[in-house]
Amino acid sequence: MKTTESHWPDTVFVPGAVPASWLSYVADRQLPRDAILEHAGLTQEFASSFSAGITMEKLRRLLDAIYRHGGDDLMGFDVGWRMPPTSFGSLGSALLASPDVGTALALLERYWGLVVRGVKLNLVSEDELCVLTFFAEDYLTGPMRDLTLDSIVFALFRGASLLVPGVGRDTQVWLDHPPPRGEHEAFKMIGTLRFDMPLVQCRFPAALLKTPLPLASATGYRQAVRQCENEARLLKRDQDVSARVQQALGYQAGGYPTLDVIADRFGMTARTLRRKLHAEGTAYSSLVEKIRLRDAIKLLDEPGLDIARIAELLGYSDAANFTRAFRKQASMTPSAYRATHR
Structure with a gap:
């Protein structure tokens, strides 16, 4: 796995538990913690509490430094597996x-x-x-x-x-x-x-x-959900506009809703919605394509639908355009996906 130079947002914060989990991996693997933090330019941040979290860009620098100082292709699986x-x-x-x-x-x-x-x-x-x-x-x-x-x-x-x-x-x-x-x-x-x-x-x-869960507790559930609600209120609603857009997207008889339609549904102008999405590092067209790919997979899993019909349902002008778009995103044709999935 080769590392690449990229930049993640400096305005999006990650909860402290995330970098703490990666540093736990560093300790367990006996990797050079101080050298990693220095390489990532995070010595000052990690000398204090993680409670406020760090930005996505700082998390990227941390992951990159860990990998360069002895990480491997399995470290993502390893960190996730040890996270309770x-x-x-x-x-x-x-x-x-x-x-x-x-x-x-x-x-x-x-x-x-x-x-x-x-x-x-x-x-x-x-x-x-x-x-x-x-x-x-x-x-x-x-x-x-x-x-x-x-x-x-x-x-x-x-x-x-x-x-x-x-x-x-x-x-x-x-x-x-x-x-x-x-x-x-x-x-x-x-x-x-x-x-x-x-x-x-x-x-x-x-x-x-x-399936019932073994630790189910009506009282504990109510208290935890109440705390989640409080934390959600503290977050600015416009910090995660892209998530709200994705939840609102879904294929309808007239096709996928336009940016203007979604903006109106959110009570803002199209220009404002476009600006908020840009601040989160994405664009409306990109969100639509992701949802369209999800829906394409769902339809391709239906053996009774031929590819031409799926292209029509997804709003493509013909099967060839659908195939090109699917290959661009999925690195395989719709037919190849069907054959592989079966």
Whole structure:
């Protein structure tokens, strides 16, 4: 894995538990902590408490420094695997106290922005299948993007496996990068782990949503959710506009809503919405394409729909345009995806 120069926002803050988890990895691997912090230019920040968190750009510098001083392709999986549900703060407490898996996942999606930055979560549940899709922001690129996604996905999988023993047998985990050099212990616990896929997803039977959780507590649940609500109010609503836009996007009979339509729904001008999205490192067109890819995967999983019909449903002028757009985002054609997935 080669490191690349990129810049993440200096205005988006990451909760302190995240850099703390990466430094725990540094300690366990006996990597040169002081040299890493100096390389990342973070000596002053890490001499004090992490409670205020750090910016995304500083997190990038930390990950890059760790990798350069002895990290490897598996370190994202390793950090995620060692991260307990309690590292998610109030949200983690709410998840642990939830009555069942479905309630916990609904909370996870609702309060995701309290603990995770740079990656959006989308939950789609149908009669037989539940799919969690992870969308990285545009500024997350290269190896640091993969390490970030690996750590997030495996942190969630670790939490799920602790609460619901054996959940891995029925779970598919998709990652959109090549296989790493080496193998992590957690790989054997996942029913199906696939690399080089079009999206980053966790897929499992919808029947698992009804599974009761062993630490369920009505009192603890109410208190934790109340705290999540308080923390959500403290966050400025416009700090996570892109998440609200993605939640509002969805295919309708007339196609995907335009920027003007979404802006009006949010009570702001199109120019203001465009500016807010730009400040978060993304654009409306990029958000639409991510959701369109998610919907394309969903439709391609339906064997009764031919590709021409799927292209029509997604608003493409013809199957050729759909194929070109899909290949650009997924690095494979719709037909190749279908053949591989089967």
